[in-house]
Amino acid sequence: MERKKLIFCYLMVAPSLLFTVVLGILPMLASLGISFLEYDLLRVRDFGTPFVGVDNYITVLTDARFIQSVWNTLLITGLVVAIVIALGLLLAQVMDAEYRGRALIRVLICAPWFVPPVVAAAIWSWMLSTSRSPLNAALMDAGIIDSNIRFLSDTETIWGISIPLLSVTAVRIWNGLPFVVIFILAGLQSIPKSLYEAGSIDGASVWNQFRFITLPLLKPILGVLLLLLLITGIGHFEINYIMTGGGPQGQTNVMAVYAYQQAFNSFRFDYAAAASGVIFVITGIICFFYIRAQLKDGDDA
């Protein structure tokens, strides 16, 4: 009976496992393999794809544009993750509370989730274009600014942070927030109400209830969420690419965009694979902690 159950389980998981292997693992391994070859599309015909060891990694890791993209990736991901979790905790409470019009608020909070990132990027590109931005027009009309803000092209930086970087970060937060809110909301709803009732009886303030009941009980979920956001954030591509193409002056360029540009603009699939290899290593480290946390949770349970 136990054996039949096991076979049934394997059968159930087989399709998704097959897709993961064919569409995820194999291309990833192929890409890793390419990162150790000279794979220049303009030279393949005459010179083949000789093994070059770690030369591609050395080239990429000594390229100032790639180093800048690593810094930008970490900075944008850090900002997105921190802000989105903070806002998520707040908005999840709003969604969890009971009041008139809650359904409408829930829909509004979740609305950005219905917009694919590609579409969101296109819409926000228009919203933030210097000369046609309705935001600039509104701020001008209100007398708050007397010249247009260059949301996507201002090259002034303070500690490496520029307005375009903040603009792209804001759009990524806007687009990613509903997922986080729903995730945290699910966690909130698993916390027994009796704990809050007991806290109230003991005289705990709202803040203390949040600090000593909500946060500790959400900790496992927040941990998983943090790691998932880091993994998806490190490899993020579309919003940065569509809104700015990594510009101005590389200030919003991230590792995935750099890899794309190497492959499809310069025809250097070897450098692109090496850049992807770096992304793989970073996300691999994060995944290690994620899986370890999952296993630990399983053991604890």
Place this chain on the structure above:
Amino acid sequence: MSVFGRLPRRPARTVASALLITSTLGLAAAPVNADEITFWSQPYGDLLEWKRGMNALADAYEEQSGTKVNYEVLNWSVAFNTWLTVAQGGAAPDCADMYWLHSFSAIGGDQYGPLPINEYKDQWPDLDKNFYSGSLQDSHYRGDFYGIPWRGDVRPLMYRTDLAQEAGLSGAPQTWDDLVTYAKAMTARDDNGNVTRWGMSPGSEIVTQAYIPYYWQAGGVFMTEDGKTATIDNDASIAALSFIRDLVWEHEVVSPEFMEKSYDPESEFLAGTLAMVGSTPGAWPGRLQRENPDLDGKWALAVPAAGSAGRDAYAGSGYFGVLRGTEKVEQCVGWIKFLSSPENMQKLSEASGNVSPRRDVMASDFWSDTDWKKVVGETLEHQHTSQHPSPAWSALINDEPGSVVYDMMYEAIIQKQDVKEVVQRAQARMQAELDRVSK
């Protein structure tokens, strides 16, 4: 009525469904039936009208030859990556509407990508007589014949005539100095001194293509005829880059954002926040006429303004060719011959709005029934092919950071670095890229 003739109209819903399925599932593999070929083309003009017209041509060809043509649209948004994949062995049709022959041939080598069809060239005995020579360069590579050019993208200057008149200017700018005069006169500012309308954009949002004609107009060439030696460290580069830099910073008539991805000259022109485009993609005027009747009579085309060496206009071509791997070369050649007949080239030119590489089509009434079309015809006399004899060319002029020409422009124009030093660095980088292909 469709410019393709009186042929049955299929329901728009069917076409839309087909497009949706095509874009969702990807393009289908070649059919197995010996009497069928698969043909891809990018869409031009009105999408549904174009697809309907191509299907009609395919039906007519089937009736004539017995060969069924399975026509599929390859959307521009995925076209480049698709052809790049095809050149590396990805799923390919039997024949197609293609471009960038030099790069894709070099990438595909003798395994994938475009297939030379030298043995069939004699089916077009008057090629040199009937076609503009510049367009034929785009269907030949290393002496091999790859197909028939069918569309051109010649780029004239476009400007707002109403704004020019308001500024007291008549006629079109003829020289670079005129460009400065016109752009200054048509630039508008608010009470705070903020620009509300830029006088000029050098070209389209593909900024590297925008730069190229200015370099030619200053007398420059990018490489030697064998494609092995870079030739940009010269006075022409300095003149072209300095001219555009001055337009941005000294005359303040070009937006300092014009090289950023978020800058869209076509939308700005339509919105009235841009008065002139120095090098206008061939598709814009037709689209403007079709989709913006409110601007009728308010814009005009002109032959590009003259630099010190001429009025060269950027020109590109697309061609009908055959793909390696197909077993239906003869059927494809027959289909291409059918498409390249004068009457079908006329239909294709009218439907797409693209200039035709065929001289007789450009001499037709269609290309002289409006002022702007006449100017397009005049601009053809100044066309300069954008193809260059190196497979590295498309990487060199890519319009994103990292390409030689983009970086050169950004450093010299936007960052205001020493132009001479920038050009010297670009020359070294370009030479390394050209060497990359052969050493």
